[in-house]
Amino acid sequence: MARLIRPTAQQQAIVDAVSTGGNIKIKAYAGAGKTSTLLLVADRLSHRRGTYLAFNREIAEHARRGFPPNVASGTVHSRAYRSVSSALSARVNLPAEPPQELAARYGLDPVEVPLVTGKIVEITPFEIGRMIVDGLGRFCRSADDTPNALHVPADEKIDAKAADWLQDGLRPYVGRLWSESIDPRGRSAIIPDVYLRLTRFDG
Template sequence: MPAQFRPTPEQQAIVDAAGSGDNLKIKAYAGAGKTSTLRLVAHRLAPQRGTYLAFNREIAEHARRGFPDNVVARTVHSLAYAATPSALTSRVSLPAEPPHELAGRYGLSSVEVPSVTGKALELTPFDLGRMVADGLGRFCRSASPVPEPAHIPVDDKINTGAAEWLRGGLLPSGAPTARCRRAVRVPARL
């Protein structure tokens, strides 16, 4: 902190309380000087290490420049991401394949399925490719070790039996890879 900065009596009380080593909770409104107070605490407690958690990268970057070296400034998201196993984090940022290309790659063709009202609905290769892509996305964002039928989204207008048939037929299968790519098992009727 700059030499000319003088803490308010409230800030000084917080710095003194932090020095005791007890747990401390401070509530203050926006602009009340919370970050300045935390900088005072960080200097007081040096060389003890601390972490400043921010809600966005810009605030974390600003904090990195203002806190002493014993404090690490990071976002809440980066802390959570760092604690997540790499098997899950590697699945989150995969490039998407357009549904029509996915359908073409797996030879998916149009199929008619019954609706909940009994009327036939046509699902195009694009629709089926979108279901597979969305299902892969759901799987990749889940903690499941393998794809499951529930990952495949099916419109509520589709008959329950047909929905189960679609989920089973479009379920990604095969050995997991680092890129979360799977072969698609398609029933003979699709």
């Protein structure tokens, strides 16, 4: 397929650079010809194996049909899923713990906080549990070594000082959920971001 593509000068430069070995990074906008360039690269390196990682299953499936046999196509999450232990990957399919039950397990009660308007509102156990889970997801998608207060989402309508207090207070629980998620003896469900982060840091 790639042999039918007549490369532009930029594409040819990329193919030549890849052929010399080493790592290269290419930045291109939508419609710039990224896929056709990769097809050219796959054709040039037909004697070597390659991997095409996509953001969703539909793109990965399309790539699987278009690339030559020496290129394996899949999503980032599917590769990460296959890279972690079976004990961990099996937990992805377990029923998720409802947010209010997570809050109850951690001994967290409803709290009242002021809004920027001065009105006092109640943050329910469901909302607290959701903030912890979302905080874990944000941590997993970050480059930070440990969960911090900024990973905990806070509604912009909450007074700034109250939001800081709430985020600081929930940060340890995000860390606790992270520890539970990566514990090989764990029996609870985990979010996909957990194994994606583990794969990223394990290589």
